[in-house]
Amino acid sequence: MAIILFDDNAHQTLLPLTYTRPVADLRIGILTIAEKWTKYLNKDHSFHTLDYLQAKFPVKIEEDNLFINGAVCPDEGLLEAIDKLQMGQALKYNDQLLAVRLNQTDAGNFDTQANFSTVVNYPGLFVSLFYPEDIFRNNDAELRKDFALITKGRTSATISTTNTIIGSDFFAEEGAVAECSTFNTTNGPIYLAGNTEIWEGTHIRGAFAICEHSQVKMGAKIYGATTIGPYSRVGGEINNAVIWGYSSKGHEGYLGNSVLGEWCNIGADSNNSNLKNNYSNVRLWDYSTQCFRNTGLQFCGLIMADHAKCGINTMFNTGTVVGVSANVFGSGFPRHFVPDFAWGGAQGFEVYAINKMFETAEKVFDRRDHRVFGETEQNLLLKIFELTEEYRRF
Template structure:
């Protein structure tokens, strides 16, 4: 049976993070949502996503297909409910379609408004990702679930005796290296991926995940619930932040209650605020609404989409959203919404030329042999550039 992760309206409410990927490609916990389903079901997966993304994330159908909403993180009850579905039957959670089984002839024309032979309501409250802040809000839950999933029946690889490990929920994959670091698992598990490195003088409190080929630099202070995705490097102070991969926050400075996409870079001594001076509720820019939305949160930091960067000593105010491929620099606090493909800071912004952005992306990708900045990547970014033009016009 083919497993196909589909987008619904969450693809719009999760922008700018989903401009460059399907919803199920979001990383929360240790794994992406798609990787979680593949691990639980012991199978491969594909995507039913936006037309401009479908070339990079193709859909693969078979005679029998299980379509699963990419915004839903799997758990035992959800797995049991989807397993009971017969062909033509669907599972819902409120107004959201969760899953449906379809034959190949129906799969080719799939959309969330199809009529199904039987619809069953999900009987528990799963972890669902609807807005960008849900990723750091629910990261602790998913970290614990993923830790249990990845380490079940396995033993941790040995690490240096120079480290101090407090508690029992520690796991290191093969070739993970750590020296003279403190790992406190009393508040949550700690996971070190393959060929990851934790350098001397680092203090980490769980829940925490360091994915494959990533490094924590000397003297870093990291609090749960934090995830550092693959091929990334971090330092300074981090609290309840998710860095998806191929990104760097390698220097001193604070990052808290935040999400960073791929190919991002945070300059030295840059900081984000995660609490307003008056302790008021934080609002975030919402692309689907075209204005700021109340989050119900007192702590909410920085949401930064793929390919965005900031210079040294950049200051981000509480609840700042930075779109795809923005370059932020200069003194003072920039606005709480920085549109995609913008260049500048508090003193003003100008559009970031698409060709200039391509030149930078080529240099960044060339440092990673396993990734290529090809025509597909260019086409996706060109589409986003055109689609986000109204936000730049509004901002400037």
């Protein structure tokens, strides 16, 4: 059976985070949504997504195909309901398609709006992503689920006795290194993946996870629920943030109630606000409606898409959205919505020339385990540059 993770209209409402990936490739908790389904089902997966993304995330169709909504995080109740699906049957929660089992012919014509022969209504609750802020809002719950999934029946590796561990929900993979740091698990579990480093003087409160080949620098203060993705380096003060991977926030400064994509860089002493001075609800730019949307949240910080960067001492207002490959610098507060491939700051923006962006990306990729910024990645970004042109009318 092929497991195919499909995109529905959440792909639009989760922009700009999903310009560069299918929804199921979003990281929440310790794992991406796709990795969660792979572990729960013990099967590999592919993606059914927009045409321009399929070159990087191809779909694989077989005789028997189980399509699962990529915005939905798995749990035992969903697994039980999906496992009972017969050929042609669909599982729905109200109008949201959760899963459908299709033969090879029907799979080739898959459409989320199709009328399926038999519909089973799912009565339970589950975690599903629809807006960018849903990622940090649900990160605590998903961290706990992923921690239980990954560590079940296993024993943590031993770390240095120079550390202080409070509570019992601590797990380190072989190769994780920490010295002279405190880990408080009384409010949530703490997970250190292999080949990670926690430098001296760091204080971490759970729930927290750091993924492979990442580092926390000396004296960092990290509060739950926070995830540091693979090949990243962080420092300063971080609270309830999800950093997907290959990104750096290596210096002092505050990051809170935020999501950072891959290949991002936060300059030294940069900060984001996560609470308005009048304590009112935070509004975020919504690509699907092209206007600002009331999140209903009092705490909401920075949403930064892949390849975006900011210079030293950047100040981000409460509820700022920074698009793909934007480059922000200079004094003052930049606008609440920084378009994709924008170059500038509070004094104004211009277009970040695509050839200049490619030159930087090649260098950044090489710094991370000598990865190659290849044709597939370039073509994807060229397409996003075209798709987002309307926002760059400076």
